[in-house]
Amino acid sequence: MINNRRTICILGGTSTVGVTACKVLSKLGYSLRVSVRNIETIKDTGMYMAPNIQLFELDIDKESNIGKFFKGSDLVIGAIGPSADYSEKMLLEAMAENIPYVDPGGIHLIRKMRNSSMKGTAIVGSGIFPGLSGWMLSSVLKEAFNDDLIEMIIGGVYNFSKAAAIDYVEEIKSYKAGIPMACVRNGKILPAQKRSPLNLPTRISKLSILPYVTEEIQEIIQGKYMLNIDSYTAAPVSLFSIVNKAHCQKKDLVNALMGQKNSNQKAFIWVRQNKGNDSRCIYFEGKNPSVLTGEILAITANAIFEMPRKDGIYTMASYLEKYQVLDELKKIDKFKSEGKI
Known part of the structure; x- marks a missing residue:
């Protein structure tokens, strides 16, 4: 009570x-x-x-x-x-x-x-993300074994407030939020071995996908040396086009992100645990990320x-x-x- x-x-x-x-x-x-x-x-x-x-x-x-x-x-x-x-x-x-x-x-x-x-x-x-994404990953890892492969995709279609756009630009320009084109093997961050998951969910297939080990995942793998994780971020092609201009002025990038207006917002988290020939999948999807x-x-x-x-x-x-x-x-x-x- x-x-x-x-x-x-x-x-x-x-x-x-x-x-x-x-x-x-x-x-x-x-x-x-x-x-x-x-x-x-x-x-x-x-x-x-x-x-x-x-x-x-x-x-x-x-x-x-x-x-x-x-x-x-x-x-x-x-x-x-x-x-x-x-x-x-x-x-x-x-x-x-x-x-x-x-x-x-x-x-x-x-x-x-x-x-x-x-x-x-x-x-x-x-x-x-960060938040529910890390909680879901940690929940899966409780039953993971050394030779399991965890695949994870986080992202969606969303609009940026000014504050969110500034944070996003700060993160991508300094890689504070994670490490692009990377994966986790035996608890270590290494260059990505694949550009997309083994079994890409149909509902996500229209979005662009980039290998990306988030800061949240880096925290989760601290001291856990036998984890194998392929993690990805997914977003509309237009968002990745903006991110690719990260050499531009911060103000220009913030304005470009705020100019992305999507009428049908959604956020999703997809996690698959691969055990040899067997696997289990957990999926979350919701509207309006804010x-x-x-x-x-x-x-x-x-x-x-x-x-x-x-x-x-x-x-x-x-x-x-x-x-x-x-x-x-x-x-x-x-x-x-x-x-x-």
């Missing part, structure tokens, strides 16, 4: 991710403090009218001490982007108040803070109160290893899920 007196602070109340997380958590009975840069822009929209929601005006660029906004609360959600600019500040402010922190981005902070002596709980990469990310973010926040607390900074895949994420997602959104984890 959820304690309705628990309070969750959400930084970034006008983003689709923040709005969605707020809706889910409000229905669960939490008291919510939601920050927006300018209350005037939303006061006539009817957003945040529920009695368990308090609205605050806060500009993270101008406010030097955001900790006072969530002092005394039970959990902080950082839904402000770009993650490269804001995640570290939000996380550190929450840790200074000893309040658990959840972020759909911020996975780059794992390596930066891994050896720090930080007290408190932080879960980063709590969205679709909404899905907000829902997964809310599930992660709620799970913190239901599970034994652990200090440190974790990926969602690591912290929610034993939590039934898909069962919770089925309760709040329509999506396709095939196969059993």
